[in-house]
Amino acid sequence: MTSFPLLSLLVFLPMGSALVLLLIPAGRVRAVRGFALTVGAAALALSAAAYLSYDLRAGGYQLEEAAAWIPRWGIGYHVGVNGISLPLVLLNGIAVFTGTLVSLGIDERPREFFALLFFLASGVFGVFVAQDLFLLFFFYEIAVFPMYLLIALWGWPKIREYAAMKLTLYLFLGSMVALIGALVLVFSLASPTFDLPALEAADFPPDLQRAVFPFVFLGFAVLGGLFPFHNWSPDGHAAAPTAVSMLHAGVLMKLGAFAALRAGILLMPEGAAFHMPWILVLALVNVLYGALIALAQTDFKYVIAFSSVSHMGLVMLGFAALNPEGLLGASLQMFSHGVMTALFFAVVGMVYDRTHAREIPALGGLAGRMPLAAAAFLVGGLASMGMPGFSGFIAELPVFLGLWRASPAAAVAAALGIVVTAAYILTVARRVFFGRLPAEQERGATRLTAKESMALILLMLFLVGMGVYPAWIAPLAESGVQSLMRIIGN
Numbered sequence: 001m002t003s004f005p006l007l008s009l010l011v012f013l014p015m016g017s018a019l020v021l022l023l024i025p026a027g028r029v030r031a032v033r034g035f036a037l038t039v040g041a042a043a044l045a046l047s048a049a050a051y052l053s054y055d056l057r058a059g060g061y062q063l064e065e066a067a068a069w070i071p072r073w074g075i076g077y078h079v080g081v082n083g084i085s086l087p088l089v090l091l092n093g094i095a096v097f098t099g100t101l102v103s104l105g106i107d108e109r110p111r112e113f114f115a116l117l118f119f120l121a122s123g124v125f126g127v128f129v130a131q132d133l134f135l136l137f138f139f140y141e142i143a144v145f146p147m148y149l150l151i152a153l154w155g156w157p158k159i160r161e162y163a164a165m166k167l168t169l170y171l172f173l174g175s176m177v178a179l180i181g182a183l184v185l186v187f188s189l190a191s192p193t194f195d196l197p198a199l200e201a202a203d204f205p206p207d208l209q210r211a212v213f214p215f216v217f218l219g220f221a222v223l224g225g226l227f228p229f230h231n232w233s234p235d236g237h238a239a240a241p242t243a244v245s246m247l248h249a250g251v252l253m254k255l256g257a258f259a260a261l262r263a264g265i266l267l268m269p270e271g272a273a274f275h276m277p278w279i280l281v282l283a284l285v286n287v288l289y290g291a292l293i294a295l296a297q298t299d300f301k302y303v304i305a306f307s308s309v310s311h312m313g314l315v316m317l318g319f320a321a322l323n324p325e326g327l328l329g330a331s332l333q334m335f336s337h338g339v340m341t342a343l344f345f346a347v348v349g350m351v352y353d354r355t356h357a358r359e360i361p362a363l364g365g366l367a368g369r370m371p372l373a374a375a376a377f378l379v380g381g382l383a384s385m386g387m388p389g390f391s392g393f394i395a396e397l398p399v400f401l402g403l404w405r406a407s408p409a410a411a412v413a414a415a416l417g418i419v420v421t422a423a424y425i426l427t428v429a430r431r432v433f434f435g436r437l438p439a440e441q442e443r444g445a446t447r448l449t450a451k452e453s454m455a456l457i458l459l460m461l462f463l464v465g466m467g468v469y470p471a472w473i474a475p476l477a478e479s480g481v482q483s484l485m486r487i488i489g490n
């Protein structure tokens with residue numbers, strides 16, 4: 001246990017700041033923006049401090065804090081991080097800060113926008129550090145609910161109400177299904193408890209694991225975008241304002257995958273082994289279907305939305321391999337894809353803000369006016385294609401190694417998704433950023449602001465830094481995977 005409550009500070013700082021934001025008079029827009037930027041920077045600094053304070057040699061869960069909450073029901077306030085969850089904590093800090101940077105231009109109720117954004121951030125931090133199953137569900141709902149308002153009030157007018165409602169219903173039903181499964185597990189014990197380490201050690205009967213696992217895993221995998229429950233995702237991504245898309249695809253989908261791993265695979269390893277063959281098939285469909293639909297899109301934002309569905313399939317394939325290589329790849333892919341997607345959606349938002357166009361045939365030649373945005377899209381694209389020297393290569397290689405051990409045919413089929421990814425990334429890059437700038441875009445296609453540039457550069461640094469020097473993250477993820485394998489016993 002730690003004496004300084006770093007993780008609690010990290011979780012509750014955005015939420016507390018959201019309440020302070022609401023006390024600032026609505027007319028003081030500069031004060032609202034300045035305060036929001038300070039909170040975003042503080043969230044990144046605290047997540048980086050947590051990351052740097054982890055002792056790799058000691059391994060396991062660290063920075064733990066525990067206190068009684070509702071002891072009568074076996075519920076406690078227990079938080080901590082390990083090599084799997086800590087990179088995701090850092091990812092959320094990066095997404096919150098860069099999302100705040102690119103949202104400073106919002107002039108429609110910025111106070112309420114940033115308050116909801118910070119509530120969402122607190123929920124995400126809470127899920128990643130929760131060591132109590134009730135706490136995990138508690139923060140999960142806190143993370144999901146603000147998304148409805150952010151999309152419905154600030155989203156793309158054409159589909160925002162439809163997309164927000166669709167997303168909320170999917171995720172609410174998913175979490176209810178997962179909750180039912182979790183309660184069955186908890187109350188099957190002689191002394192019910194929600195403490196996750198205690199539940200991991202409970203060794204539930206194999207029959208119970210096989211019966212309950214689909215409820216918990218699929219309930220959370222809805223948010224992870226697993227086929228065929230991904231349907232909420234492309235519309236949600238496309239309708240959300242830029243910062244929300246960055247958190248939505250960059251972090252929130254990892255929330256679903258992480259919860260499916262934490263509350264599904266780790267609590268019911270025998271149930272996971274029993275059901276993984278058909279999950280592998282669904283994840284494979286994710287990769288191929290998402291990539292092919294992305295290739296067919298003409299809306300810039302929908303291309304990235306379906307690309308996100310495809311890449312989340314690689315995370316699920318890593319899980320389905322159920323071996324060290326696959327789980328290591330899935331862990332690294334969650335971080336890599338989170339940063340990469342945040343970068344993509346930031347670029348799409350900057351292009352739309354200037355051109356008011358998302359249809360790819362209406363765009364072109366933007367590299368001359370927005371060279372940094374073009375460079376950022378190419379860096380994200382190279383990471384997405386798994387090119388050496390970029391984060392995607394470091395993440396996808398172990399996924400494919402693990403998948404090859406589990407099913408060579410699935411590994412070969414999944415590799416086709418990479419080929420299709422290269423096709424749509426290169427096509428979109430050529431049509432949006434190169435060639436002739438349409439006459440109607442001449443006046444609007446202005447250069448990026450300093451804050452927008454800072455957000456893109458920071459995101460690119462993480463993608464390239466992970467690809468060139470993976471030693472700053474891979475050993476940490478590997479230590480987390482070693483802990484998982486001791487529980488899974490494969």
